[in-house]
Amino acid sequence: MPDDKNLNLSPEPSDRIAKTTCYMCACRCGINVHMKGDEIRYIEGNRDHPVNQGVLCAKGSAGIMQHLSPARLQSPLKRIGKRGEGKFAPISWEEAMELATSWLKPIRENDPKKLAFFTGRDQSQALTGWWAQQFGTPNFAAHGGFCSVNMAAAGIYTIGGAFWEFGSPDWERTELFLLFGVAEDHDSNPIKIGLGKLKDRGIRTISVNPVQTGYSAVADDWVGITPGTDGLLIMSLIHVLMKTGHIDLDYLMRYTNAPWLVIRNPGQSDDGLFLRDKDNKPQVIDSKTGRPVAFDKGGIRPQLKGEVKNKSGLIAVPSFMLMVEEWLDEQYSPEATEANTGIPAARVYGLAKSIAEAAFSRQVVIDEPWVDWKGERHEQMIGRPVSMHAMRGISAHSNGFQTCRALHVLQILIGSVETPGGFRFKPPYPKPAHIHPRPAGKADQVKPNTPLPGAPLGYVLSPDDLLVDADGTPSRIDKAYSWDAPLSAHGLMHMVISNAYAGDPYKVDVLFMYMANMAWNSSMNTRGVIDMLTEKDPATGDYIIPKIIYSDAYSSEMVAYADLILPDTTYLERHDCISLLDRPICEPDTVADAIRWPVVEPDRDVRGFQSVLLDLGARLGLPGMVDADGKPLYADYADYMTTHQRKPGIGPLAGFRGKKGDKAGRGEPNAEQINAYIEHGGFWSEELPENARFFKMANSHYQDFAVRMGFYDKPEPYCFQIYSEELQKFRLAAEGHGKIQPPEHMRQQIKTCFTPLPIWYEPFEGSAVDANTYPIHALTQRPMAMYHSWGSQNPWLRQIHGHNPLFIPGNLARSLDVQDGDWVWVASHHGKIKVPVAIMEGINPNTVWTWNAIGKRRGAWQLDADAPEARKGFLLNHLIHELLPMKGDGLRWSNSDPITGQAAWYDLKVNITKATASDNPVIEPDFPILAAPPNMAETPKILRYGDTIIATSKREKK
Amino acid sequence: MRPAASLIIFTTLSGLGLGLTVLIGLGLLAATSPEWVIIHAAVSLGLIGVGVLSSTLHLGHPERAWRALSQWRSSWLSREGVMAALTTIVLAGYFLDHLISGQARPWLGIILSIMSLITIYSTAMIYASLKTIARWHHILTPVVFVVLALAGGCLLAAALEGLAGNPTIALSQWGIGMIAVASLIKILWWNLAGSKGSGSTPETATGLGALGKVRMIMPPHSEENWLQHEMGFVVARKHALRLAVIAFILAAIIPLLVLGLYPHSAALLVLAALVHLAGVIVERWLFFAEAKHTVTLYYGDQH
Amino acid sequence: MTCLPSSTEKKLGLVIDLDICVGCQACVVNCKEWNTAGYGAPLADSDPYGAHPTGAWLNRVHAFEAGEAAKARVVHFPKSCLHCDDAPCVTVCPTGASYKRQEDGIVLVNEDWCIGCGLCAWSCPYGAREMDPAEGVMKKCTLCIDRIYNTHLEEEDRVPACVRTCPTSARHFGDLNDPTSDVSMLVAERGGYDLMPEQDTKPVNKYLPPRPRPRHESEDVDLVSMAKKTTPKGFWKWLDQALDQLPG
């Protein structure tokens, strides 16, 4: 008989479970960290957590290895060699803080904007943004500009919130789900859980994506679109749905600006603006009287068709009429768009039919009475069960803002936003642009020793809100909120280094960065950026970017390029707060926030960056961080999390507030708050009332709830903005109206791109390069088991993705005569790389792709210099430039969306040629080996994680 | 399959030793003096011993090798171990008895020969029983092992006789016959077993055949893992053919020439035996290298 | 003993739904994480930070593509031990280290007996066994035997780590001997199948095939001709009528 005697079927898995929050991506799942003694036995998903409901992805499951990485920095470091040489001296924290203070204090005293503080993949922007504001520099942003600001901003400006943490499909009720350009998303686990639910219910999923992997592989239908043409496809769908009467008129009248009157006065300064009453309220035509009335007047039914003249003969029509005029045009017919999109007309009709059928033949009704913003009572909640989700596939293009807007317009036209079965907001969203603050940082607001009057990031509503001075010079180093990128709601982190290098619009003194690997995978034109970081000014002998402070937890490629390193803890070693003031983790029916707390103590001389930042703020005497005597107000970040108040009663954490910890949303600080979170599993959540769960933009129950929670101070109902008056205001400026005027050379582009109704135009790189020379689109996708550059130091994950081939479609492979494993040259207008290929059929025939950020620089991340990541792993970033090739006018335009400044990663066009084989080919370009920082941990030749845990368990058994 | 040196040495040396033992048992190789009994014992036991010891080098836990004797009811590897151990003991006893009593005991010799044959067969069956490796899973595989061992045994016996100074033509003739038979059977095996597919395909391996032809597009790990290292070894057809010819020349042609032309030259017979061994080593290397495991179907192999 | 039980009381195993597996590798890593500090020796990794990182894993996810050109379909494909009824890996094992449990059919390796000969891995058609690079013993999926009966875990957590963590619920665990179990019903409903049935291993684990894809929507002639017929004037007429029909 088998010897089962030694088999312990019921071993004690751990001696305690610490519940905290995962950090391996922005999804921020709840985790149960099982501890055995001082060692981590196992990390699993927290079943009670609203985000992940118990599941955990590959990265989260590899958290132990992330935490124990030998690439962890050991202590603060001061550069002693040349930049990029990697020579550092370990220093004490006191010395590091003194050095940073000595660099920053004079800046604050003279010209605060000489500090550029950019925080990358920051999960604490409520703190970092506030810190920048208190410092007084407008030069603050996180990574949104190179990430997905098109999606975020288009969502906010159109419906009051976008996808990911802003909202999600109504997985329980939807009857059709469409995905546009999503590989993994920030909402990683929830999307997977949701797709699982849809499959369970037999609901159809359609994925529009040039590449058929992951979500597209399990979709019931895969639409292999030509990159950059989704806008056309979407408007073609709108064309067919409108023409065939599959739009929700009642919804459009009630919840959108479709009936709002738009002035038609070509050539004049009010052309295309809303007709407003004396209270400045947009007006609609009351169908009973035929007269214009304020849009929010109760008891009226607005007209979607008609026309009004005022005394001076001025004509205004409902914006709906402009929509009809625009989208019924034959240029959007499926027959007209198929050549560009690569999607045959018949399929477009088919898709439209699927949408129409699900929305209008399978409407969802919930018997839940509710009262709308005008006081009208509804007995039911009626929904159009078509849901959509989109991400960087439509966002990371130079036409991305308008494409994302088009997608939201499609959702609105069929009446599926915030209705049962459709797309649902996650509180504290919806929150439209006008409720958000405007950005602070106009030239006259930046003063020595003075905080900015508001947050550096916000939403502009017109050219008046731009951060430019009288002659149009941008106030910000990244030129956010200038004519280059007027609606750049997240800043333009990707332009900071090149602008600071060029001294355009001015030079900075200190570049202070946190968690962004700008010398590698988050930059376009990586080699160029490295040169900018290392180049000296021959006149002064000093670096052109004089001082660089950087906080990283690991020995990334960026570390070598900083002058002062502030080493961070790992996610299991520090306090963090996942705040409603920041990027929240709520679900449609639940408000929630969460914390991280030190589950294990650091074994190195490192500190949590947020605590360091508060310390630095106190040393600089920043208001809000010191008391009247100049003493630090907060002992550390944990102290700040519990005691800081943004407004009376409102702080970083919404749960367990009030003296007794029994208040939610608003309430006095509670000294025991963090313990309450820990006891409650590391998070807090509260369910929305049943009658507040849909139509949140117009639902008085939700509005009251939101005020109670502190999302805003008074109810803020609003209408969806299909027609964007904001964009029209910029267009009017480009036509010469108003005081704030764009530079001459930009007028035409603004006139073309800032249309108040979404349009499609060819992505800029595609129109700038010769289509015959660069016929192929080149994309990246995120591997689900890797997080950007930082996953490769993980010995488990790197076994899965240790290098990346270029996936090329079969037709291309045959014409190039290449086989799996052969090497090719890939060239763009900017650069050339040599890489291995893999053949796959499920790709758009004009597209190639690879995994994002697998390629590593030799020597970084404490990996062997011959690591596969460096020999056979590569970045497309070497082919992408932050500027487009020169135009006829001799100017090089930015490779980004003209409205938001979003980096246009996926506009890349290339050609491919077969490379001659060598015996041991290495990726080209091959950069010099980076030196490791001092005192790094040894890397074992054999890793046997768990051996001591097993030994302890065996001992315990005996 | 990866041609592991330890396994090649194991199968070739122990095969040779056991082949020799068969002849000794049958009384075809007579010891002319006690010294020669000791020499025969040293050669046969040495070959078997080194072979078996070498096989343990391939183990993760050689110190537990004794456990491998326990599962003779189901496992050919266990049977091989048990048989090899028993044969070695009987063989040692046979020689001891010969030394003490001054003469070989024929009935014990017959038993010894049968045990040796079973041991060789068991070795072969370790491989031939694996359904996952189509080219091994063939009725001729054990036959090849047995005849090659016997051919080698004859050659070695002839060489020993030559060294002892009384070469008899009988052993040379046996040798010629066995090498000829072994060559024929090996060629037959090559054609029958070698061309035989496993019946498994990427389509059956994944069950996705209904969707069309199946190709792997992404392996589950980007660097080679143990499975691929162990079972994903491939040798190019061109090399395989060349090596097969070399094996044939070394293992068959040269020994045949020596046996046929110089059956009395002790030195040449010894050389022929060594050349033959080298040929069988090449043959055995190819036996592994050409074998394809079904697991490769999950790693991009098409049949 | 390496002889197989003539029958087992239960047939515990996994049912893997290829229609929803997105290839995220969560099950792969979570399995490694649970099992490296649990059953037997740690699942070691060799050269973990070096030029050839490789290690022992009990579960792997491949990606295949089936069909030609535009019809090609990508399928993510998880694979771990199938706990075969006629497990060749058990009968070839010379030491008795490999065995199949009579009570639930789980195939295990007793690592204290294993000599690391590798023969069981050679006999497994599926590549479900991997040699540990440090310990020199054979590693394979244990069906998380130290979870499924573990009384220290909550009832709902007594499932394999890979099943508990799978975000899409592509992995199901249960008794395939019991025709009324959820897994058996899934297999019956969805046409669950065996991998390489021709190898006669009689796997317990089953795979659910990807559902047929309606690659092109049924063409609605009405909608096409409607769209083609409609003029702006026609549209406004429709609008007037539609508005008249709206309540209120």
Ligand SMILES: Nc1nc2c(c(=O)[nH]1)N[C@H]1C(S)=C(S)[C@@H](COP(=O)(O)OP(=O)(O)OC[C@H]3O[C@@H](n4cnc5c(=O)[nH]c(N)nc54)[C@H](O)[C@@H]3O)O[C@H]1N2
């Ligand atoms: N595992 C993992 N998760 C992550 C990250 C990570 O690194 N790893 N990163 C996080 C971050 S920072 C972000 S921004 C998000 C990004 O989340 P996603 O946007 O989902 O990620 P990408 O990999 O950029 O995927 C873009 C997808 O769009 C497709 N695509 C490209 N061009 C087009 C197009 O023109 N049209 C259409 N329809 N599709 C197109 C690509 O094929 C790809 O599938 O993921 C977050 N989550």
Ligand SMILES: Nc1nc2c(c(=O)[nH]1)N[C@H]1C(S)=C(S)[C@@H](COP(=O)(O)OP(=O)(O)OC[C@H]3O[C@@H](n4cnc5c(=O)[nH]c(N)nc54)[C@H](O)[C@@H]3O)O[C@H]1N2
């Ligand atoms: N070609 C191409 N390039 C792209 C993209 C693409 O799709 N294609 N995507 C772009 C997008 S959307 C993004 S968001 C960027 C992301 O690119 P990056 O912003 O560079 O992101 P990461 O590589 O994740 O790493 C940021 C840094 O944070 C560090 N870090 C990790 N954990 C901690 C911690 O706890 N504390 C501190 N202080 N530091 C830590 C890491 O070590 C790393 O150096 O890449 C962009 N680049």
Ligand code: SF4
């Ligand atoms: S999706 Fe994965 S990496 Fe991201 S927070 Fe959740 S478990 Fe962690």
Ligand code: SF4
């Ligand atoms: S966790 Fe689930 S979805 Fe992800 S690879 Fe494994 S089986 Fe597939």
Ligand code: SF4
């Ligand atoms: S899958 Fe392989 S290892 Fe598992 S029982 Fe079947 S033959 Fe044995």
Ligand code: SF4
């Ligand atoms: S490796 Fe271990 S379990 Fe496998 S056959 Fe050999 S002894 Fe048995």
Ligand code: SF4
């Ligand atoms: S059942 Fe357990 S051991 Fe087997 S693959 Fe799943 S997690 Fe790994």
Ligand SMILES: [Mo]
């Ligand atoms: Mo991003």
